[in-house]
Amino acid sequence: MDGRMNRVIVALDVETADQAMGIVRACNGVISFFKVGKQLFTAEGPDVVRRIKETGNRVFLDLKYHDIPNTVAHATVEAVKLGADIVDIHTSGGFEMMRKTMESVEEYCAGHRVSKPEIFGITILTSLGDAELDRIGYAGTTQDMVGRLAALGHEAGINGVVCSPLEISLVKETCGDGFKTLTPGIRPLFAQSLDDQKRVMTPRDAFDAGTDYIVMGRPITKAQNIEEALQKLEDEIR
Numbered sequence: 001m002d003g004r005m006n007r008v009i010v011a012l013d014v015e016t017a018d019q020a021m022g023i024v025r026a027c028n029g030v031i032s033f034f035k036v037g038k039q040l041f042t043a044e045g046p047d048v049v050r051r052i053k054e055t056g057n058r059v060f061l062d063l064k065y066h067d068i069p070n071t072v073a074h075a076t077v078e079a080v081k082l083g084a085d086i087v088d089i090h091t092s093g094g095f096e097m098m099r100k101t102m103e104s105v106e107e108y109c110a111g112h113r114v115s116k117p118e119i120f121g122i123t124i125l126t127s128l129g130d131a132e133l134d135r136i137g138y139a140g141t142t143q144d145m146v147g148r149l150a151a152l153g154h155e156a157g158i159n160g161v162v163c164s165p166l167e168i169s170l171v172k173e174t175c176g177d178g179f180k181t182l183t184p185g186i187r188p189l190f191a192q193s194l195d196d197q198k199r200v201m202t203p204r205d206a207f208d209a210g211t212d213y214i215v216m217g218r219p220i221t222k223a224q225n226i227e228e229a230l231q232k233l234e235d236e237i238r
């Protein structure tokens, strides 16, 4: 499998585990990483994660934990027990929340000889613009806040951040190349529609800009023929 295709995560934004497993089967041999978010997890619970893991694929459990340090640390360890390969938490939960989570995950993984998942931080949701940040009470622009929160996450020891493809270079410049980025807001050239995404980048441009993972949903999951869409994606990325 091509190195870049290994780092494409398909978002399973569907209602049922059966629909999700249908997509996983259609992606067999081409995509090995799937995102389970709040919709599917709320509908089907942890079993859907176990079912995907049983097929030998990796799971990004996208539940964006944000709570007091003790609660987030324990929830993240439960995600590790489920077998999640990537888990995300909000950087705005603060330094101690991130630090304690990393410490608890490391302790659990060392004690149980399981491999450590990557913990990603949410900085500023791409749905929030400068005006909304101002209303919330954040000082500075989106760019300022993304840089600042990424640096805080880096200091707390998380592995990277979820960000817009337009922020890849800002994050890498602020935190170094080893600090990873995971970017949604991706639309391949063959996509018929941007759906509700506004500022998008093609998969190829995002990888060229240095992103570590891309997340893509509808251009694949809503395609008439998923196998064909994946073939086009592979051709485009190469």
Ligand code: C5P
Pocket (backbone or CB within 6 Å): 011, 013, 037, 125, 126, 127, 162, 163, 184, 185, 186, 195, 197, 215, 216, 217, 218, 219
């Ligand atoms: O279908 P689409 O490719 O737009 O799906 C993108 C996925 O990434 C969705 O699951 C969406 O919730 C998620 N996401 C996003 N923008 C963010 C964070 C997450 O699109 N800033």
